[in-house]
Amino acid sequence: MHYKNPTLSRANVLLALASLLLAVALAGCEDNSSEAKPAPAPVEVGVITLHPQSVPLATELPGRTTASLVAEVRPQVDGIIRERLFREGSEVQAGEVLYRVAPSTYQAEYSNALAALKRAQAALPSSENKARRYAELIGQDAISSQDYQDAKAVYEADLAAVAAAKAALDSAKISLDYTEIRAPISGRVEMSDLTPGALVTANQSAPLTTIRQLDPINVDLTQSSTTMLNLRQAIASGVISVEGKAMTVKLKLENGTVYPYEGTVEFSGAKVDESTGTYTLRAEFANPDLLLLPGMYVRAIIQDGVYQNCYLIPQRAVSRTPRGEPMALFVDKDDKVEQRILDVRRSYGNSWLVGSGVNDGDRVVVRGSQFIRPGQTVKVKKMTLDDATGKLSPAQPPAAPAAPAAEGKEG
Structure with missing residues (x-):
């Protein structure tokens, strides 16, 4: 005959009740987790609206200054130099007597x-x-x-x-x-290699001194043949328009300052250097203050022409695809992000000059691109860019029209 232990029966009941309560609690948690969460707010991005424009093109080239005229002074008769009649480093005029031979x-x-x-x-x-x-x-x-x-x-x-x-x-x-050795050209005379008492011979190899004409002064520039071909083809196709026949040139000096006088391109080489793939341009500049001296390194900014109907996209908005192609993110009319491959022609200030892949009124992302992806809906904030400094700032809303002035009433 078996007897039931009342203590064990009660424990089993309590254990079953606890298991039931735990199951109900877990079920409640699952119900709460399955409820739909609210969609996250769209990411705010800064955009700039693009419009076609005409952009003046400039090419920056390295160069060296050279005298416009150089003359080495040599005797044309034999004899002893009796006197020197100029001050070294001074300006002399053509025909001025420099030396006298006995x-x-x-x-x-x-x-x-x-x-x-x-x-x-x-x-x-x-x-x-x-x-x-x-x-x-x-x-x-x-x-x-x-x-x-x-x-x-x-x-x-x-x-x-x-x-x-x-x-x-x-x-x-x-x-x-x-016997009177005269200056063949006007210009600045260098130091004298011979002094009075020296014996000279007609047409000797060593010059007595050298005269360089520094006003005007020339600047010899080098440009790659590829750049030259691209420019000429763009001009021929009408993409770039050129005003006038002479291209104007500005200079940046070695200390970073801009030379106050503009020059013009007077000569372009007739062949390309086979070893470097470059050809030579020569520009002429006024030099009344003799600030430029032969042999100085300068950078010349040549005004090539005007690029018609192109777009400027801030450089900060352009990145590269894994294949190395330039690309940018745009926001369409439905505020969705799309990625486009760009035809980048050249840099212009803090922007890229783009020939295709952009239409009038397109909005390019210039801030927040790292937080979005193509196809994503975003919140748009219009921005403006200072191309000189590359600084972004919120676009100012258009000013409201002024209210008409109230007409005065006659008393």
Whole structure:
């Protein structure tokens, strides 16, 4: 005969009741977790509305300044330098005497040539009169033909002697004049390589000094052949318009300042350097203050033309796809994000100049792009960009029209 333990039965009941309550609690938690949560608020992004515009194009190229004219001064006669008549580093004018070579030898040669000319001229009247007289007599058969021919030959020889004496005198005069070594051009003269007392020879290899004309001054620039081809093709297709024939140039100096005078491109190379793939441009600048000196490194900004109907997208809005293509995020009319591949042509300030992939009125994301993805709905906030500094700021709403002034009432 079996007996039931009342203590164990009560424990079993309590255990069953606790299990039931736990199951009900868990079921309640599941019901609460299955309730729909509210959708998160759309991410706010800053956008800029794009419109087509005409953009002036400028290319920045490295260059070196060079003198517009360079002349090496050399003697054209032999002799000893007697004196130097210029101050080194000063401005000289074309034709100004720079050196004097001892002229005594050349003065003597000139005097000798002058005397020879006078001697030849003195003999000329006698032979001329005789030839004229014999010409009359031969017509009267008063003299022989041989006597007439001899008189005529003497006269012609005297004429030749006078001409030769004149040429010798001119040559001696030129040599005497060359004892004064003059400046062939106007410009700044460098230091003298020889001093008074030095022996010089005609057309020697070493110059006495060098003169450089610095106003105007030239700037030699190098540009890649690829850039040149792209520019010319864009001009030919009408994408870029060029105003006028001469391209204007501005200079940035070595210390970062902008040169106050504009220049113009005066020459472009006729061939491309095979080793570097570049060709040369030469611009000319006024240099009245002689601020620019030959050999200075500068950067030239050339105004190529005007790019028509293009779009400027802030550089901060453009990134790269895994394939390296430039892309940007846009917001469509339904405030949904879409990604586009761009045709980036070149940089312009803090923006990229884009030729295709954009339409008038498109809104490009410039702030918050790292928190969104294509297809996502966003909240749009209009922004403005200072292209000079790259600073973003909220767009100001258009000003409300002013209320009309109340008309005064007549009393």
